[in-house]
Amino acid sequence: MAVKTIEWKKDRVVMIDQRLLPQKEVYRVCRDYRAVAEAIRGMVIRGAPAIGVAAAMGVALGCLKAAEKSFDREFDRIVLCLSKTRPTAVNLFWALERMRKVYRENRDRGVEAVKRLLEEEALKIFREDIAANRQLGRFGAELLGNARHIMTHCNAGALATAGYGTALGVIRALKESGKEIEVWVNETRPLLQGARLTAWELKKEKIPATLITDNMAGYLMQKGAVDAVVVGCDRVAANGDVANKIGTYSVAVLAQRHGIPFYVAGPTSSIDINCPTGKEIPIEQRDPAEVSHIFGRALAPKGVKTLNPAFDVTPQDLISAIITEKGVIHPPYAQNIRSHVDH
Amino acid sequence: MAVKTIEWKKDRVVMIDQRLLPQKEVYRVCRDYRAVAEAIRGMVIRGAPAIGVAAAMGVALGCLKAAEKSFDREFDRIVLCLSKTRPTAVNLFWALERMRKVYRENRDRGVEAVKRLLEEEALKIFREDIAANRQLGRFGAELLGNARHIMTHCNAGALATAGYGTALGVIRALKESGKEIEVWVNETRPLLQGARLTAWELKKEKIPATLITDNMAGYLMQKGAVDAVVVGCDRVAANGDVANKIGTYSVAVLAQRHGIPFYVAGPTSSIDINCPTGKEIPIEQRDPAEVSHIFGRALAPKGVKTLNPAFDVTPQDLISAIITEKGVIHPPYAQNIRSHVDH
Numbered sequence: 001m002a003v004k005t006i007e008w009k010k011d012r013v014v015m016i017d018q019r020l021l022p023q024k025e026v027y028r029v030c031r032d033y034r035a036v037a038e039a040i041r042g043m044v045i046r047g048a049p050a051i052g053v054a055a056a057m058g059v060a061l062g063c064l065k066a067a068e069k070s071f072d073r074e075f076d077r078i079v080l081c082l083s084k085t086r087p088t089a090v091n092l093f094w095a096l097e098r099m100r101k102v103y104r105e106n107r108d109r110g111v112e113a114v115k116r117l118l119e120e121e122a123l124k125i126f127r128e129d130i131a132a133n134r135q136l137g138r139f140g141a142e143l144l145g146n147a148r149h150i151m152t153h154c155n156a157g158a159l160a161t162a163g164y165g166t167a168l169g170v171i172r173a174l175k176e177s178g179k180e181i182e183v184w185v186n187e188t189r190p191l192l193q194g195a196r197l198t199a200w201e202l203k204k205e206k207i208p209a210t211l212i213t214d215n216m217a218g219y220l221m222q223k224g225a226v227d228a229v230v231v232g233c234d235r236v237a238a239n240g241d242v243a244n245k246i247g248t249y250s251v252a253v254l255a256q257r258h259g260i261p262f263y264v265a266g267p268t269s270s271i272d273i274n275c276p277t278g279k280e281i282p283i284e285q286r287d288p289a290e291v292s293h294i295f296g297r298a299l300a301p302k303g304v305k306t307l308n309p310a311f312d313v314t315p316q317d318l319i320s321a322i323i324t325e326k327g328v329i330h331p332p333y334a335q336n337i338r339s340h341v342d343h
Numbered sequence: 344m345a346v347k348t349i350e351w352k353k354d355r356v357v358m359i360d361q362r363l364l365p366q367k368e369v370y371r372v373c374r375d376y377r378a379v380a381e382a383i384r385g386m387v388i389r390g391a392p393a394i395g396v397a398a399a400m401g402v403a404l405g406c407l408k409a410a411e412k413s414f415d416r417e418f419d420r421i422v423l424c425l426s427k428t429r430p431t432a433v434n435l436f437w438a439l440e441r442m443r444k445v446y447r448e449n450r451d452r453g454v455e456a457v458k459r460l461l462e463e464e465a466l467k468i469f470r471e472d473i474a475a476n477r478q479l480g481r482f483g484a485e486l487l488g489n490a491r492h493i494m495t496h497c498n499a500g501a502l503a504t505a506g507y508g509t510a511l512g513v514i515r516a517l518k519e520s521g522k523e524i525e526v527w528v529n530e531t532r533p534l535l536q537g538a539r540l541t542a543w544e545l546k547k548e549k550i551p552a553t554l555i556t557d558n559m560a561g562y563l564m565q566k567g568a569v570d571a572v573v574v575g576c577d578r579v580a581a582n583g584d585v586a587n588k589i590g591t592y593s594v595a596v597l598a599q600r601h602g603i604p605f606y607v608a609g610p611t612s613s614i615d616i617n618c619p620t621g622k623e624i625p626i627e628q629r630d631p632a633e634v635s636h637i638f639g640r641a642l643a644p645k646g647v648k649t650l651n652p653a654f655d656v657t658p659q660d661l662i663s664a665i666i667t668e669k670g671v672i673h674p675p676y677a678q679n680i681r682s683h684v685d686h
Contacts, residue, residue: 215558215593301542
């Protein structure tokens with residue numbers, strides 16, 4: 001059964017609440033763009049491609065409900081509100097830019113026409129994302145070849161996208177091609193997207209998986225138990241540096257020490273050609289309580305200070321290849337990413 | 344206020360229940376050696392030096408209560424029972440061997456005399472451990488010099504020892520010498536000894552500390568926010584390889600990449616000169632539920648498979664120096680550890 005991460009329902013957007021998985025499957029109904037923005041900010045929906053789709057649907061929903069006489073002001077307000085939800089995943093800004101372009105190019109056709117075209121564009125972004133994931137999954141499956149024991153960090157699955165997934169798309173495609181694989185799932189503190197979401201998706205797919213704490217990755221690599229690592233990405237800079245969920249960098253450093261290939265999978269919408277290197281990628285700092293508490297209970301003494309960067313940057317020299325729906329990007333990235341995007 | 348990790352009370356051994364800290368300060372009373380063994384196995388008490396002290400007290404307690412006519416058989420049974428509790432920390436076997444030696448060398452003086460001498464030996468091991476920690480703390484503080492931002496993993500504090508601590512002993516000594524320091528505390532999944540115990544000890548000492556998830560260590564090093572790492576040890580092999588809490592290896596690999604010194608602190612009782620390398624150190628595998636559950640609640644989908652190695656091995660080439668109560672051991676370890684121990 002495929003997971004329905006997000007659905008467009010004409011006058012509302014429906015999302016599975018990822019904060020409650022896997023214990024509860026609750027669907028949240030967003031009836032206006034502010035609710036969509038809140039869902040992105042609060043991580044009801046997360047994962048760079050899924051955030052992009054949600055933002056596009058948020059614009060479409062907001063515009064549908066906007067009055068004709070204040071439409072232009074309202075359009076700007078909607079896009080601004082959605083753009084302020086989360087700073088790191090570039091797919092958010094990419095999706096908003098696509099919506100802005102449709103608005104710009106069709107504004108003179110009248111408000112009703114623009115509303116219809118914005119809805120169509122949001123659905124197009126949704127459908128393209130699934131298609132891109134299936135395509136990059138095939139490229140990735142070919143690239144990973146006979147890797148049997150694959151490690152992944154965080155959740156870059158159907159839940160992180162419109163469907164199928166990026167890193168998990170590669171893993172799904174490997175399974176579909178008949179390969180016998182086993183997956184090491186890093187739990188991914190603090191929000192446990194690996195334990196809660198990736199383990200849940202893999203169980204549904206009947207792909208053998210073993211959950212570990214993040215700090216066990218090195219132990220397994222040392223034992224020779226990891227053939228390849230594949231992760232998603234929130235933003236790929238023009239030089240090949242990759243921002244992804246906190247802890248990705250540590251896994252990449254460990255993989256390099258053990259000569260294990262480290263692959264990044266994502267649609268070209270995750271590439272930010274205007275961002276020269278990882279240094280320019282803004283890293284979101286989230287609520288300290290996400291680190292000090294779990295299920296609302298304190299893990300640490302009261303008043304403890306915590307830090308909570310949601311992402312880190314893996315420098316391009318640690319990345320074996322980047323897999324997109326257009327193919328596989330190999331080093332040297334500075335030149336190959338540009339030609340890949342222009343292609 | 345100094346933490347009372349473990350206390351000898353003539354006819355019983357009292358320990359603070361470390362599984363419940365920092366939320367609850369509950370003291371467990373062990374009235375026989377089996378209760379002590381269970382407390383070690385269940386991690387009421389943990390940390391290599393503390394396990395050694397507890398095992399010695401367990402032998403003394405068991406012998407005190409043993410009948411004269413079955414004393415020798417009972418002695419063997421007590422030592423065997425305690426030796427089976429946890430496999431990795433060598434301090435356990437070291438302490439049992441010290442108790443065995445007292446028994447062997449004094450058995451002919453009669454059961455009552457041996458009982459008294461075993462009690463004295465257990466108390467001696469307890470007192471020596473605190474003294475060793477204070478001494479190694481001073482050596483460590485000198486070695487770390489002007490390091491200001493120090494990272495530690497797990498808990499190698501007063502709670503992991505008879506008192507004062509090893510890695511935290513170094514940190515305490517730095518503070519006592521007037522240095523302004525700040526500590527990065529890795530939470531240390533799955534049992535969160537960093538979040539629960541180290542953060543609690545540092546708070547009591549008023550040493551500024553910031554809690555992070557284990558997978559944030561690389562991010563901080565990349566930012567230049569870590570001057571040195573200091574950790575404890577469960578067993579040091581003759582070649583300098585070190586077994587310590589799971590995740591230590593990852594921190595060491597990251598430290599090396601960033602040119603950050605990585606120090607190991609422990610009493611000489613943690614050195615196992617009969618263990619040639621880290622490969623021969625047995626790594627305890629614990630209950631899978633420690634990974635899949637927290638506070639009794641599932642983190643992951645039901646039936647998820649997990650792995651739970653309690654320790655990993657950091658190879659000697661990643662270790663900048665080993666600090667003991669006799670001084671600082673520098674590379675090459677194979678030769679310097681032997682002369683350090685013989686000294």
